[in-house]
Amino acid sequence: MNNKPLLDYINKYVNLTIEEETLLLSKIVNRNYLKNQYIVQQGEICKSANFIISGCTKTFHMDLEGQEHIVMFSIEDWWTSDLGSFITQTPADFNVQCIENTQLIQFTFDNLEALYKEIPKLERLFRKIVERAFVASQKRIIRNFSLTAKERYQIFKNTYPKIEQRVPQYMIASYLGVTKEFLSKIKSQITQNQ
Amino acid sequence: MNNKPLLDYINKYVNLTIEEETLLLSKIVNRNYLKNQYIVQQGEICKSANFIISGCTKTFHMDLEGQEHIVMFSIEDWWTSDLGSFITQTPADFNVQCIENTQLIQFTFDNLEALYKEIPKLERLFRKIVERAFVASQKRIIRNFSLTAKERYQIFKNTYPKIEQRVPQYMIASYLGVTKEFLSKIKSQITQNQ
DNA sequence: AATAGATGTTAATCTAGTTTAACATCATTT
DNA sequence: AAATGATGTTAAACTAGATTAACATCTATT
Numbered sequence: 001m002n003n004k005p006l007l008d009y010i011n012k013y014v015n016l017t018i019e020e021e022t023l024l025l026s027k028i029v030n031r032n033y034l035k036n037q038y039i040v041q042q043g044e045i046c047k048s049a050n051f052i053i054s055g056c057t058k059t060f061h062m063d064l065e066g067q068e069h070i071v072m073f074s075i076e077d078w079w080t081s082d083l084g085s086f087i088t089q090t091p092a093d094f095n096v097q098c099i100e101n102t103q104l105i106q107f108t109f110d111n112l113e114a115l116y117k118e119i120p121k122l123e124r125l126f127r128k129i130v131e132r133a134f135v136a137s138q139k140r141i142i143r144n145f146s147l148t149a150k151e152r153y154q155i156f157k158n159t160y161p162k163i164e165q166r167v168p169q170y171m172i173a174s175y176l177g178v179t180k181e182f183l184s185k186i187k188s189q190i191t192q193n194q
Numbered sequence: 195m196n197n198k199p200l201l202d203y204i205n206k207y208v209n210l211t212i213e214e215e216t217l218l219l220s221k222i223v224n225r226n227y228l229k230n231q232y233i234v235q236q237g238e239i240c241k242s243a244n245f246i247i248s249g250c251t252k253t254f255h256m257d258l259e260g261q262e263h264i265v266m267f268s269i270e271d272w273w274t275s276d277l278g279s280f281i282t283q284t285p286a287d288f289n290v291q292c293i294e295n296t297q298l299i300q301f302t303f304d305n306l307e308a309l310y311k312e313i314p315k316l317e318r319l320f321r322k323i324v325e326r327a328f329v330a331s332q333k334r335i336i337r338n339f340s341l342t343a344k345e346r347y348q349i350f351k352n353t354y355p356k357i358e359q360r361v362p363q364y365m366i367a368s369y370l371g372v373t374k375e376f377l378s379k380i381k382s383q384i385t386q387n388q
Numbered sequence: 389a390a391t392a393g394a395t396g397t398t399a400a401t402c403t404a405g406t407t408t409a410a411c412a413t414c415a416t417t418t
Numbered sequence: 419a420a421a422t423g424a425t426g427t428t429a430a431a432c433t434a435g436a437t438t439a440a441c442a443t444c445t446a447t448t
Contacts, residue, residue, distance in 0.1 A: 061336050061339075061340060063339075063340035064340070067340075069336070069339045069340060071332075071335060083328065083332075084328065084329040084332045084333070087325045087328075087329065088325075088329060093332070093333070093336055116318075120314055120317070123314070123317045123318050123321055124310075124317050126321060127317055127320060127321035127324060130321060130324045130325050130328055131281045131282075131324050133328055134277065134278065134281075134324055134327055134328040134331060135278040135281065135282060137328060137331040137332055137335065138265075138277075138278045138287065138331055139278070139287070140335060141265060141331065141334060141335060141338070142255050142263070142287055144335075144338060144339075145255075145257075145263045145338075145371050146255060146257035146258070146261070146263060177339055
Protein backbone atom coordinates (compact mmCIF):
# COMPACT_ATOMS: atom_id res chain seq x y z
CA MET A 1 0.00 0.00 0.00
CA ASN A 2 1.86 3.04 -1.22
CA ASN A 3 -0.40 5.99 -0.48
CA LYS A 4 2.29 8.63 -0.11
CA PRO A 5 2.07 9.98 -3.70
CA LEU A 6 -1.66 10.63 -3.20
CA LEU A 7 -1.20 12.41 0.13
CA ASP A 8 1.63 14.51 -1.33
CA TYR A 9 -0.60 15.40 -4.25
CA ILE A 10 -3.54 16.39 -2.02
CA ASN A 11 -1.29 18.47 0.21
CA LYS A 12 -0.42 20.70 -2.72
CA TYR A 13 -4.06 21.86 -2.71
CA VAL A 14 -5.44 21.59 0.83
CA ASN A 15 -3.98 20.84 4.26
CA LEU A 16 -5.47 17.82 6.00
CA THR A 17 -5.17 17.05 9.70
CA ILE A 18 -3.92 13.58 10.74
CA GLU A 19 -7.50 12.58 11.54
CA GLU A 20 -8.70 13.73 8.14
CA GLU A 21 -5.89 11.82 6.42
CA THR A 22 -6.83 8.67 8.31
CA LEU A 23 -10.49 9.10 7.41
CA LEU A 24 -9.62 9.68 3.77
CA LEU A 25 -7.36 6.60 3.65
CA SER A 26 -10.18 4.51 5.14
CA LYS A 27 -12.35 5.42 2.12
CA ILE A 28 -9.97 4.45 -0.68
CA VAL A 29 -9.18 1.18 -2.42
CA ASN A 30 -5.74 0.22 -3.75
CA ARG A 31 -5.99 -1.77 -6.93
CA ASN A 32 -3.72 -3.33 -9.54
CA TYR A 33 -4.62 -3.78 -13.19
CA LEU A 34 -2.73 -5.77 -15.81
CA LYS A 35 -1.77 -4.44 -19.23
CA ASN A 36 -4.83 -4.37 -21.54
CA GLN A 37 -7.36 -4.51 -18.69
CA TYR A 38 -10.18 -1.97 -18.66
CA ILE A 39 -10.70 0.42 -15.75
CA VAL A 40 -13.80 1.94 -17.40
CA GLN A 41 -15.82 0.66 -20.34
CA GLN A 42 -17.87 2.89 -22.63
CA GLY A 43 -21.61 2.44 -21.91
CA GLU A 44 -21.10 1.47 -18.27
CA ILE A 45 -21.33 3.98 -15.42
CA CYS A 46 -17.86 4.97 -14.25
CA LYS A 47 -17.73 4.00 -10.60
CA SER A 48 -14.41 5.51 -9.52
CA ALA A 49 -12.00 8.42 -9.76
CA ASN A 50 -8.52 6.87 -9.99
CA PHE A 51 -5.17 8.27 -8.94
CA ILE A 52 -2.27 6.50 -10.67
CA ILE A 53 0.62 5.28 -8.49
CA SER A 54 2.44 3.56 -11.36
CA GLY A 55 1.71 2.53 -14.94
CA CYS A 56 0.03 4.13 -17.95
CA THR A 57 -3.53 4.26 -19.33
CA LYS A 58 -5.24 5.51 -22.46
CA THR A 59 -8.70 7.07 -22.51
CA PHE A 60 -10.51 6.63 -25.82
CA HIS A 61 -13.92 6.82 -27.45
CA MET A 62 -15.00 4.16 -29.93
CA ASP A 63 -17.23 5.59 -32.66
CA LEU A 64 -20.01 3.88 -34.63
CA GLU A 65 -17.52 2.76 -37.31
CA GLY A 66 -15.49 0.99 -34.59
CA GLN A 67 -12.70 3.54 -34.77
CA GLU A 68 -10.75 4.39 -31.59
CA HIS A 69 -10.17 8.06 -30.75
CA ILE A 70 -7.70 8.54 -27.90
CA VAL A 71 -8.27 11.74 -25.90
CA MET A 72 -5.72 11.27 -23.13
CA PHE A 73 -2.80 9.24 -21.84
CA SER A 74 -2.28 9.16 -18.07
CA ILE A 75 0.79 8.25 -16.03
CA GLU A 76 1.99 8.39 -12.40
CA ASP A 77 0.60 11.26 -10.27
CA TRP A 78 -2.29 11.93 -12.65
CA TRP A 79 -5.95 11.08 -12.43
CA THR A 80 -7.67 8.74 -14.85
CA SER A 81 -11.40 8.16 -15.20
CA ASP A 82 -14.31 9.07 -17.41
CA LEU A 83 -14.78 12.15 -15.28
CA GLY A 84 -17.94 13.13 -17.16
CA SER A 85 -19.57 9.77 -16.45
CA PHE A 86 -18.30 9.74 -12.86
CA ILE A 87 -19.60 13.24 -12.15
CA THR A 88 -23.03 12.68 -13.65
CA GLN A 89 -23.28 8.93 -12.92
CA THR A 90 -24.47 8.32 -16.46
CA PRO A 91 -23.05 5.85 -19.05
CA ALA A 92 -19.44 6.51 -20.01
CA ASP A 93 -18.52 7.93 -23.42
CA PHE A 94 -14.97 6.65 -22.99
CA ASN A 95 -12.99 3.52 -22.32
CA VAL A 96 -10.01 3.69 -19.97
CA GLN A 97 -7.59 0.86 -20.69
CA CYS A 98 -4.19 0.07 -19.21
CA ILE A 99 -1.34 0.09 -21.71
CA GLU A 100 1.07 -1.04 -18.97
CA ASN A 101 0.51 -2.88 -15.68
CA THR A 102 -1.02 -0.15 -13.55
CA GLN A 103 -1.36 0.42 -9.82
CA LEU A 104 -3.94 2.92 -8.67
CA ILE A 105 -5.97 4.37 -5.82
CA GLN A 106 -9.73 4.43 -6.30
CA PHE A 107 -12.37 6.76 -4.88
CA THR A 108 -15.89 5.45 -5.47
CA PHE A 109 -18.65 7.97 -6.11
CA ASP A 110 -20.42 7.21 -2.81
CA ASN A 111 -17.22 7.32 -0.76
CA LEU A 112 -16.31 10.65 -2.30
CA GLU A 113 -19.75 12.10 -1.57
CA ALA A 114 -19.38 10.90 2.03
CA LEU A 115 -15.91 12.48 2.23
CA TYR A 116 -17.27 15.83 0.96
CA LYS A 117 -19.68 15.83 3.92
CA GLU A 118 -17.05 14.93 6.49
CA ILE A 119 -14.18 17.00 5.06
CA PRO A 120 -15.75 19.95 3.21
CA LYS A 121 -12.40 21.28 2.07
CA LEU A 122 -12.18 18.29 -0.27
CA GLU A 123 -14.92 20.05 -2.20
CA ARG A 124 -12.28 22.69 -2.90
CA LEU A 125 -9.69 20.07 -3.92
CA PHE A 126 -12.00 18.39 -6.40
CA ARG A 127 -13.24 21.72 -7.74
CA LYS A 128 -9.62 22.44 -8.59
CA ILE A 129 -9.07 19.02 -10.15
CA VAL A 130 -12.13 19.45 -12.37
CA GLU A 131 -11.02 22.99 -13.22
CA ARG A 132 -7.67 21.69 -14.45
CA ALA A 133 -9.34 18.95 -16.45
CA PHE A 134 -11.65 21.54 -17.97
CA VAL A 135 -8.78 23.85 -18.93
CA ALA A 136 -6.94 20.93 -20.59
CA SER A 137 -10.10 19.99 -22.47
CA GLN A 138 -10.56 23.55 -23.77
CA LYS A 139 -6.93 23.84 -24.87
CA ARG A 140 -7.33 20.60 -26.78
CA ILE A 141 -10.36 21.97 -28.63
CA ILE A 142 -8.42 25.07 -29.64
CA ARG A 143 -5.47 23.02 -30.87
CA ASN A 144 -7.74 20.77 -32.89
CA PHE A 145 -9.31 23.55 -34.88
CA SER A 146 -6.51 26.06 -35.18
CA LEU A 147 -3.45 23.86 -35.81
CA THR A 148 -2.40 21.39 -38.48
CA ALA A 149 -1.66 17.76 -37.59
CA LYS A 150 2.10 18.46 -37.84
CA GLU A 151 1.88 21.35 -35.38
CA ARG A 152 -0.20 19.27 -32.98
CA TYR A 153 2.37 16.47 -33.15
CA GLN A 154 5.22 18.84 -32.32
CA ILE A 155 3.35 20.29 -29.35
CA PHE A 156 2.54 16.78 -28.11
CA LYS A 157 6.21 15.75 -28.40
CA ASN A 158 7.36 18.83 -26.48
CA THR A 159 4.64 18.71 -23.84
CA TYR A 160 4.77 14.98 -23.08
CA PRO A 161 8.24 13.72 -24.08
CA LYS A 162 7.97 10.82 -21.60
CA ILE A 163 4.66 9.65 -23.03
CA GLU A 164 5.94 9.92 -26.60
CA GLN A 165 8.67 7.40 -25.71
CA ARG A 166 6.34 5.10 -23.87
CA VAL A 167 3.38 4.50 -26.19
CA PRO A 168 3.27 3.10 -29.74
CA GLN A 169 3.04 5.42 -32.75
CA TYR A 170 -0.39 4.25 -33.84
CA MET A 171 -1.83 5.36 -30.50
CA ILE A 172 -0.20 8.77 -30.86
CA ALA A 173 -1.76 9.05 -34.33
CA SER A 174 -5.16 8.30 -32.77
CA TYR A 175 -4.53 10.94 -30.07
CA LEU A 176 -3.64 13.50 -32.75
CA GLY A 177 -6.71 12.62 -34.80
CA VAL A 178 -4.87 11.35 -37.89
CA THR A 179 -4.16 7.93 -39.38
CA LYS A 180 -0.94 6.14 -38.47
CA GLU A 181 0.14 6.42 -42.13
CA PHE A 182 -0.23 10.19 -42.07
CA LEU A 183 1.72 10.45 -38.81
CA SER A 184 4.46 8.42 -40.45
CA LYS A 185 4.46 10.94 -43.34
CA ILE A 186 4.63 13.86 -40.86
CA LYS A 187 7.59 12.30 -39.05
CA SER A 188 9.55 11.72 -42.26
CA GLN A 189 8.84 15.35 -43.30
CA ILE A 190 10.22 16.57 -39.97
CA THR A 191 13.41 14.47 -40.12
CA GLN A 192 14.03 15.55 -43.74
CA ASN A 193 13.96 19.24 -42.75
CA GLN A 194 16.84 19.00 -40.29
CA MET B 195 -31.63 45.21 -10.92
CA ASN B 196 -33.22 41.91 -11.73
CA ASN B 197 -31.39 39.34 -9.62
CA LYS B 198 -34.15 36.79 -9.35
CA PRO B 199 -32.96 34.56 -12.24
CA LEU B 200 -29.56 34.21 -10.53
CA LEU B 201 -31.04 33.34 -7.13
CA ASP B 202 -33.41 30.83 -8.73
CA TYR B 203 -30.48 29.29 -10.56
CA ILE B 204 -28.34 29.02 -7.41
CA ASN B 205 -31.21 27.53 -5.44
CA LYS B 206 -31.30 24.58 -7.81
CA TYR B 207 -27.85 23.57 -6.45
CA VAL B 208 -27.53 24.84 -2.85
CA ASN B 209 -29.89 26.41 -0.30
CA LEU B 210 -28.83 29.84 0.93
CA THR B 211 -30.15 31.56 4.05
CA ILE B 212 -31.51 35.12 3.74
CA GLU B 213 -28.25 36.45 5.22
CA GLU B 214 -26.18 34.49 2.73
CA GLU B 215 -28.31 35.76 -0.15
CA THR B 216 -27.82 39.32 1.04
CA LEU B 217 -24.06 38.82 1.35
CA LEU B 218 -23.90 37.28 -2.10
CA LEU B 219 -25.90 40.12 -3.66
CA SER B 220 -23.53 42.63 -2.06
CA LYS B 221 -20.64 41.04 -3.98
CA ILE B 222 -22.09 41.15 -7.48
CA VAL B 223 -22.23 43.81 -10.17
CA ASN B 224 -25.09 44.25 -12.63
CA ARG B 225 -23.89 45.34 -16.00
CA ASN B 226 -25.25 46.06 -19.48
CA TYR B 227 -23.34 45.57 -22.70
CA LEU B 228 -24.33 46.72 -26.17
CA LYS B 229 -24.34 44.49 -29.25
CA ASN B 230 -20.75 43.95 -30.50
CA GLN B 231 -19.12 44.93 -27.19
CA TYR B 232 -16.53 42.58 -25.70
CA ILE B 233 -16.95 41.06 -22.23
CA VAL B 234 -13.58 39.27 -22.48
CA GLN B 235 -10.74 39.81 -24.93
CA GLN B 236 -8.23 37.13 -25.90
CA GLY B 237 -4.83 37.90 -24.30
CA GLU B 238 -6.31 39.77 -21.33
CA ILE B 239 -7.02 38.11 -17.99
CA CYS B 240 -10.70 37.32 -17.62
CA LYS B 241 -11.83 39.21 -14.54
CA SER B 242 -15.37 37.92 -14.11
CA ALA B 243 -17.73 34.99 -14.23
CA ASN B 244 -20.92 36.29 -15.83
CA PHE B 245 -24.49 35.11 -15.45
CA ILE B 246 -26.72 36.23 -18.33
CA ILE B 247 -30.06 37.88 -17.47
CA SER B 248 -30.91 38.72 -21.08
CA GLY B 249 -29.15 38.78 -24.45
CA CYS B 250 -26.76 36.51 -26.33
CA THR B 251 -22.97 36.15 -26.57
CA LYS B 252 -20.48 34.19 -28.65
CA THR B 253 -17.21 32.79 -27.28
CA PHE B 254 -14.53 32.41 -29.93
CA HIS B 255 -10.80 31.94 -30.43
CA MET B 256 -8.97 33.90 -33.11
CA ASP B 257 -6.11 31.88 -34.60
CA LEU B 258 -2.82 33.11 -36.08
CA GLU B 259 -4.39 33.41 -39.55
CA GLY B 260 -7.04 35.74 -38.08
CA GLN B 261 -9.76 33.13 -38.36
CA GLU B 262 -12.58 33.07 -35.78
CA HIS B 263 -13.52 29.74 -34.21
CA ILE B 264 -16.71 29.91 -32.15
CA VAL B 265 -16.86 27.39 -29.31
CA MET B 266 -20.08 28.47 -27.62
CA PHE B 267 -23.15 30.66 -27.76
CA SER B 268 -24.71 31.73 -24.46
CA ILE B 269 -28.18 33.02 -23.70
CA GLU B 270 -30.37 33.79 -20.65
CA ASP B 271 -29.76 31.65 -17.54
CA TRP B 272 -26.33 30.47 -18.74
CA TRP B 273 -22.86 31.49 -17.72
CA THR B 274 -20.43 33.17 -20.07
CA SER B 275 -16.76 33.77 -19.48
CA ASP B 276 -13.36 32.42 -20.48
CA LEU B 277 -13.65 30.03 -17.56
CA GLY B 278 -10.12 28.69 -18.13
CA SER B 279 -8.63 32.18 -17.91
CA PHE B 280 -10.86 33.12 -14.96
CA ILE B 281 -9.96 29.97 -13.03
CA THR B 282 -6.22 30.25 -13.57
CA GLN B 283 -6.05 34.07 -13.82
CA THR B 284 -3.87 33.79 -16.91
CA PRO B 285 -4.39 35.40 -20.35
CA ALA B 286 -7.60 34.38 -22.09
CA ASP B 287 -7.59 32.08 -25.10
CA PHE B 288 -11.05 33.30 -26.04
CA ASN B 289 -13.03 36.42 -26.81
CA VAL B 290 -16.54 36.78 -25.46
CA GLN B 291 -18.55 39.23 -27.55
CA CYS B 292 -22.19 40.25 -27.36
CA ILE B 293 -24.22 39.47 -30.47
CA GLU B 294 -27.26 41.18 -28.93
CA ASN B 295 -27.58 43.83 -26.23
CA THR B 296 -26.84 41.83 -23.10
CA GLN B 297 -27.59 42.29 -19.42
CA LEU B 298 -25.53 40.27 -16.96
CA ILE B 299 -24.46 39.71 -13.38
CA GLN B 300 -20.72 39.66 -12.75
CA PHE B 301 -18.68 37.89 -10.08
CA THR B 302 -15.09 39.11 -9.97
CA PHE B 303 -12.36 36.63 -9.11
CA ASP B 304 -11.58 38.30 -5.76
CA ASN B 305 -15.23 38.60 -4.76
CA LEU B 306 -15.81 34.96 -5.57
CA GLU B 307 -12.77 33.87 -3.52
CA ALA B 308 -14.11 35.97 -0.62
CA LEU B 309 -17.54 34.38 -1.01
CA TYR B 310 -16.02 30.87 -0.90
CA LYS B 311 -14.54 31.74 2.50
CA GLU B 312 -17.75 33.18 3.89
CA ILE B 313 -20.19 30.72 2.29
CA PRO B 314 -18.27 27.44 1.83
CA LYS B 315 -21.22 25.73 0.19
CA LEU B 316 -20.64 27.99 -2.83
CA GLU B 317 -17.53 25.87 -3.37
CA ARG B 318 -19.96 23.04 -4.09
CA LEU B 319 -22.05 25.20 -6.43
CA PHE B 320 -19.07 26.25 -8.51
CA ARG B 321 -17.64 22.73 -8.51
CA LYS B 322 -20.89 21.68 -10.13
CA ILE B 323 -20.85 24.54 -12.62
CA VAL B 324 -17.30 23.66 -13.69
CA GLU B 325 -18.26 19.98 -13.86
CA ARG B 326 -21.08 20.79 -16.27
CA ALA B 327 -18.80 22.97 -18.37
CA PHE B 328 -16.25 20.14 -18.45
CA VAL B 329 -18.82 17.57 -19.53
CA ALA B 330 -20.01 19.87 -22.34
CA SER B 331 -16.41 20.41 -23.44
CA GLN B 332 -15.75 16.64 -23.57
CA LYS B 333 -18.94 15.95 -25.52
CA ARG B 334 -17.89 18.57 -28.04
CA ILE B 335 -14.50 16.88 -28.52
CA ILE B 336 -16.21 13.55 -29.18
CA ARG B 337 -18.62 15.09 -31.69
CA ASN B 338 -15.79 16.81 -33.51
CA PHE B 339 -13.83 13.67 -34.16
CA SER B 340 -16.53 11.08 -34.59
CA LEU B 341 -19.18 12.91 -36.59
CA THR B 342 -19.31 14.55 -40.01
CA ALA B 343 -20.12 18.26 -40.36
CA LYS B 344 -23.66 17.39 -41.49
CA GLU B 345 -24.29 15.27 -38.40
CA ARG B 346 -22.90 17.97 -36.12
CA TYR B 347 -25.19 20.53 -37.75
CA GLN B 348 -28.25 18.36 -37.22
CA ILE B 349 -27.38 17.83 -33.56
CA PHE B 350 -26.82 21.56 -33.09
CA LYS B 351 -30.20 22.34 -34.67
CA ASN B 352 -31.99 19.84 -32.44
CA THR B 353 -30.14 20.75 -29.25
CA TYR B 354 -30.29 24.54 -29.58
CA PRO B 355 -33.26 25.35 -31.83
CA LYS B 356 -33.59 28.81 -30.23
CA ILE B 357 -29.98 29.69 -30.91
CA GLU B 358 -30.19 28.43 -34.50
CA GLN B 359 -32.97 30.99 -35.10
CA ARG B 360 -31.15 33.79 -33.35
CA VAL B 361 -27.63 33.87 -34.80
CA PRO B 362 -26.46 34.28 -38.41
CA GLN B 363 -25.45 31.25 -40.51
CA TYR B 364 -21.80 32.22 -40.81
CA MET B 365 -21.46 32.08 -37.02
CA ILE B 366 -23.07 28.65 -36.93
CA ALA B 367 -20.59 27.52 -39.60
CA SER B 368 -17.75 28.77 -37.40
CA TYR B 369 -19.23 26.93 -34.41
CA LEU B 370 -19.44 23.73 -36.44
CA GLY B 371 -15.87 24.13 -37.67
CA VAL B 372 -16.68 24.49 -41.38
CA THR B 373 -16.80 27.39 -43.84
CA LYS B 374 -20.06 29.23 -44.41
CA GLU B 375 -20.04 27.96 -48.02
CA PHE B 376 -19.85 24.35 -46.86
CA LEU B 377 -22.69 24.88 -44.36
CA SER B 378 -24.74 26.31 -47.19
CA LYS B 379 -24.02 23.12 -49.18
CA ILE B 380 -25.03 20.95 -46.20
CA LYS B 381 -28.31 22.82 -45.80
CA SER B 382 -29.23 22.46 -49.46
CA GLN B 383 -28.40 18.72 -49.27
CA ILE B 384 -30.74 18.37 -46.29
CA THR B 385 -33.67 20.24 -47.90
CA GLN B 386 -33.27 18.24 -51.15
CA ASN B 387 -33.66 14.94 -49.26
CA GLN B 388 -37.12 15.70 -47.89
C1' DA C 389 -35.27 55.02 -53.95
C1' DA C 390 -30.55 54.45 -54.14
C1' DT C 391 -26.42 53.09 -52.21
C1' DA C 392 -23.50 50.42 -49.04
C1' DG C 393 -22.66 46.80 -45.99
C1' DA C 394 -23.80 42.55 -44.08
C1' DT C 395 -25.40 37.99 -45.07
C1' DG C 396 -26.34 33.86 -48.06
C1' DT C 397 -25.82 30.73 -52.29
C1' DT C 398 -23.68 28.27 -56.17
C1' DA C 399 -20.04 26.25 -58.66
C1' DA C 400 -15.13 25.31 -60.05
C1' DT C 401 -10.77 24.25 -58.40
C1' DC C 402 -7.70 22.83 -54.79
C1' DT C 403 -5.59 20.39 -50.57
C1' DA C 404 -4.97 18.15 -46.06
C1' DG C 405 -5.64 14.05 -44.63
C1' DT C 406 -7.76 9.05 -45.72
C1' DT C 407 -7.77 4.57 -47.74
C1' DT C 408 -5.84 0.65 -49.51
C1' DA C 409 -2.33 -2.28 -50.24
C1' DA C 410 2.30 -4.01 -50.41
C1' DC C 411 6.26 -4.49 -47.90
C1' DA C 412 9.69 -3.99 -43.67
C1' DT C 413 10.97 -4.77 -38.94
C1' DC C 414 10.85 -6.62 -34.55
C1' DA C 415 9.49 -9.58 -30.60
C1' DT C 416 7.31 -13.89 -28.99
C1' DT C 417 5.93 -18.39 -29.33
C1' DT C 418 6.33 -23.07 -31.09
C1' DA D 419 14.96 -21.06 -36.89
C1' DA D 420 10.53 -20.59 -38.58
C1' DA D 421 6.14 -18.81 -38.06
C1' DT D 422 2.85 -15.57 -36.13
C1' DG D 423 1.36 -11.18 -34.69
C1' DA D 424 2.11 -6.56 -33.58
C1' DT D 425 4.10 -2.38 -35.20
C1' DG D 426 5.98 0.86 -38.76
C1' DT D 427 6.84 2.77 -43.65
C1' DT D 428 5.92 4.08 -48.44
C1' DA D 429 3.26 5.28 -52.30
C1' DA D 430 -0.98 5.74 -55.34
C1' DA D 431 -5.70 6.84 -55.66
C1' DC D 432 -9.37 9.09 -53.32
C1' DT D 433 -12.61 12.36 -50.53
C1' DA D 434 -14.41 15.73 -47.13
C1' DG D 435 -14.11 20.06 -46.72
C1' DA D 436 -11.54 24.69 -48.04
C1' DT D 437 -10.84 28.43 -51.19
C1' DT D 438 -12.01 31.66 -54.52
C1' DA D 439 -14.96 34.27 -56.99
C1' DA D 440 -19.26 35.77 -58.94
C1' DC D 441 -23.74 36.76 -57.90
C1' DA D 442 -28.22 37.19 -54.92
C1' DT D 443 -30.80 39.03 -51.09
C1' DC D 444 -31.72 41.72 -47.33
C1' DT D 445 -31.27 45.59 -44.26
C1' DA D 446 -30.22 50.16 -42.78
C1' DT D 447 -28.87 54.78 -43.80
C1' DT D 448 -28.60 58.90 -46.50
